Amino acid sequence: MKFFIDTASVAEIQQAAELGLLDGVTTNPSLLSKEQGAPREILREIAKLVAGPVSAEVTATDSAGMLREARELRGIADNIVVKVPMTLDGLRALRVLSAENVPTNCTLVFNATQALMAAKAGATYVSPFVGRLDDISADGMQLIGQCCAIYRNYGLESQVLAASIRLPQQVTQAALLGAHAATIPPPVLRQLANHPLTDSGLAKFLADWEKIENRM
Ligand code: E4P
Numbered sequence: 001m002k003f004f005i006d007t008a009s010v011a012e013i014q015q016a017a018e019l020g021l022l023d024g025v026t027t028n029p030s031l032l033s034k035e036q037g038a039p040r041e042i043l044r045e046i047a048k049l050v051a052g053p054v055s056a057e058v059t060a061t062d063s064a065g066m067l068r069e070a071r072e073l074r075g076i077a078d079n080i081v082v083k084v085p086m087t088l089d090g091l092r093a094l095r096v097l098s099a100e101n102v103p104t105n106c107t108l109v110f111n112a113t114q115a116l117m118a119a120k121a122g123a124t125y126v127s128p129f130v131g132r133l134d135d136i137s138a139d140g141m142q143l144i145g146q147c148c149a150i151y152r153n154y155g156l157e158s159q160v161l162a163a164s165i166r167l168p169q170q171v172t173q174a175a176l177l178g179a180h181a182a183t184i185p186p187p188v189l190r191q192l193a194n195h196p197l198t199d200s201g202l203a204k205f206l207a208d209w210e211k212i213e214n215r216m
Helices: 010-020 029-033 039-049 063-076 088-099 112-121 130-135 140-153 170-179 186-192 196-216
Strands: 003-004 024-026 054-057 080-085 104-109 125-128 159-162 181-184
Touching: 003 010, 003 186, 010 039, 010 186, 024 063, 024 181, 029 039, 039 054, 039 063, 054 196, 063 088, 080 088, 080 186, 088 104, 088 112, 088 140, 104 112, 112 125, 112 140, 125 140, 130 140, 140 170, 159 170, 170 181, 170 186, 181 186
Parallel strands: 003 024, 003 181, 024 054, 054 080, 080 104, 104 125, 125 159, 159 181
Antiparallel strands: none
């Protein structure tokens, strides 16, 4: 499963890239609003840092406007993926962008039918929002399983990108269900490497080593 990082922070992306585990980045207007500077410049910097796909979202709500913004966003860098909301206008824009081989990410997907429609429109990535569904007492991970099953059933080429991830165990579950990618916020990405038994095991090894290192 590919690991994307869900942030517009250049510093966080740099740190994650150094781990060598970073396959791509997803941003959205809310994430960009937390950073200093012009959004396009931030996106340009991010796209230089990461070789993989960098999702940048359109903010127009009509398909003509989305297509105009898509072209501007694609002008920033070759690895920009145009993020389009799951609306009827979004589907129209996805159809056109897919015919032009522009990589896309259909965002704000909350049920399996939406995911099916996005795939039929030719989205490269489809982003079901796990955490936001859990927030309203629905089952976000069940949706990941449904999307993977439907795409398998019909040989659809879109990739399931588990989004709105809040917990490390959601990354494990998404991988077990066969999601192609998960986009992970930086704190959760750091948590993934942790286990209390790793910490206590390392502390014990180091303490034992201290007892014998003078013997050399
Ligand atoms: C990813 O593409 C989404 O924009 C993001 O995962 C949303 O996460 P949130 O629900 O934590 O805002």
